[in-house]
Amino acid sequence: MSAVDNPKQPAKEWEPNIVGFACNWCTYAGADLAGLSRMQYPPNVKLVRVPCSGRTNPQFVLRAFQKGADAVLVAGCHPGDCHYATGNYFTRRRYLLMQRMLEFMGIDPRRFQARWISGSEAPKFRDVVTQMTEEIKALGPNRKLREEI
Amino acid sequence: MNQITKEMRDLARELLASGEVKGLIGWTKGSRWYLTPPLFITRPEEAEQLYFDQFAVNNLTGLLLDYRYGDDKIALFVKGCDSRGIVRLLQDHQIKREKVLVIGVPCMGMSDKKAVTDPRQPVELPLLDKCLECRYPNPVIADRLIGGALVSGEPSEPKGLTASEAAKRGVGSKQADRFAQVKAIEAMSADEKYAFWQAQHEKCLRCYACRNICPACNCRECIFESDKKGWVNKSATPTDNAFFAVTRAMHVAGRCVECGECERVCPMDIPIMALNRKVIQDINELFGESDAGTDLDGKMPLGLFKNDDPEEFM
Incomplete structure (x- = not known):
């Protein structure tokens, strides 16, 4: 059972559980570079590698919240840099709507974020993850949309 | 029997008798005064069952999906709101344009049957909210038109035989809301x-x-x-x-x-x-x-x- 499936965290101190969908060509490479460069960043983000940020179905985001994610990050190439030329432009439109839809359902918009992080932007990856972890720590655990077990 | 119903039956009879269409989807009078459910017919003599009034609220376009793999040409009636469903199905390549015959009808606004208190006592009912907010009371696409309906691809005022009735009942009066x-x-x-x-x-x-x-x-x-x-x-x-x-x-x-x-x-x-x-x-x-x-x-x-x-x- 993955950490995402298991909402039971150690009782001592609560740590945010962030699911990140990272595009194979940019963000995943950027995260890899952050690791190679020995950058320190919080281990709260669990990356799921997807071929393109456009592959990230809105249902993935909902499912992550259902299974205990405190926040979801979708990250891909900068507009204009997509490996498939246009995938992230569709991502941008889709998630502009999705973020507003989640807010409409009563979910704090900070719990869903999308970012453009290129393969060479290891410091940006580190900063985004660090900042998001701090934000979610301040917000506290997410109970909304969570599947009751 | 109202004028639109009469024109509906005449056209349906003509289309089915000539074999131009194999089937036709319309509305019929239901078991109560406030029910006008969908009707599927294939023979000209069945055209007598067709009916149109302020309770023919069902959007029939979704029913075309049952015929999407067939070769038969199907006719169906559309009000303004329904006709956008035809465009939806055509754009999504669910139906072929030549396999569907769209008949536009004018709309007087549909009544809200949830306001019925006594099922035996016909009364004047308020309009459905969606009709108060209606912006497309005229069909946006049609091959044939009855009841003086007009095709309009833009937001417009109700046209045709029921135009004055629609205006009186307040169709589209709450568009801004x-x-x-x-x-x-x-x-x-x-x-x-x-x-x-x-x-x-x-x-x-x-x-x-x-x-x-x-x-x-x-x-x-x-x-x-x-x-x-x-x-x-x-x-x-x-x-x-x-x-x-x-x-x-x-x-x-x-x-x-x-x-x-x-x-x-x-x-x-x-x-x-x-x-x-x-x-x-x-x-x-x-x-x-x-x-x-x-x-x-x-x-x-x-x-x-x-x-x-x-x-x-x-």
Whole structure:
């Protein structure tokens, strides 16, 4: 059972559980570079590698919240840099709507974020993850949309 | 018998007798004065059963999906709101243009049968909210027209035989309030919003009536019926119902033709159109105004992009 499936965290101190969908060509490479460069960043983000940020179905985001994610990050190439030329432009439109839809359902918009992080932007990856972890720590655990077990 | 019903029967008889169409979908008078359900006919003599009045609210376009793999030409009647469903199905390549004969009817506004108090006593009923908010009372696409109906691809005033009746009953009089419910929900705090929607999703039975009536819900196999998708739950718990509601709204995002049928058929009175309208409002604000299903050559907002779309994800 993955950490995402298991909402039971150690009782001592609560740590945010962030699911990140990272595009194979940019963000995943950027995260890899952050690791190679020995950058320190919080281990709260669990990356799921997807071929393109456009592959990230809105249902993935909902499912992550259902299974205990405190926040979801979708990250891909900068507009204009997509490996498939246009995938992230569709991502941008889709998630502009999705973020507003989640807010409409009563979910704090900070719990869903999308970012453009290129393969060479290891410091940006580190900063985004660090900042998001701090934000979610301040917000506290997410109970909304969570599947009751 | 009213004039539109008469013209309906005459045309249906002619079309079926000449063999121009193999089948025809219309409405018939139901078992109560406030019921006018859909009717499928294949023989000219059955045309006598057709009927049209202020309760012929069903959008028939979704029923065409039953014929999408057939070779027979089917005729069907459309009101203004329904006709956008035809454009939806054509744009989604669900039906072939030459396999459907669209007959436009004028609309006097449909009455809300939920206001019926005594089933034996016919009374004057108020209009459905969706008719008060109606912006397309005239068909946007039609091969034949009856009752003096006119084709109009733009928001317009009711035309045809029922124009004065429609104006009197207030069709389209609350167009400006189209997003009122969305605005009201947006004004709530996050926890209030969540409590509101949880209360709605607790009611959902997962009967899928909203999906079945919807001309935009035309997937060959619905993800909620697939047994191979382990990550889509079918249980009717609030969280899974929320999953269903958001997924459905995102699937019809930019394609919803605002016929309001999902909300009307919901047995639990869930404000489904509030979700659809929220998406429509955001699309209008973010990507420019558009009305889905009004223009055959129109592009779907989520099927295209611009280089200078709003950028919030830097």
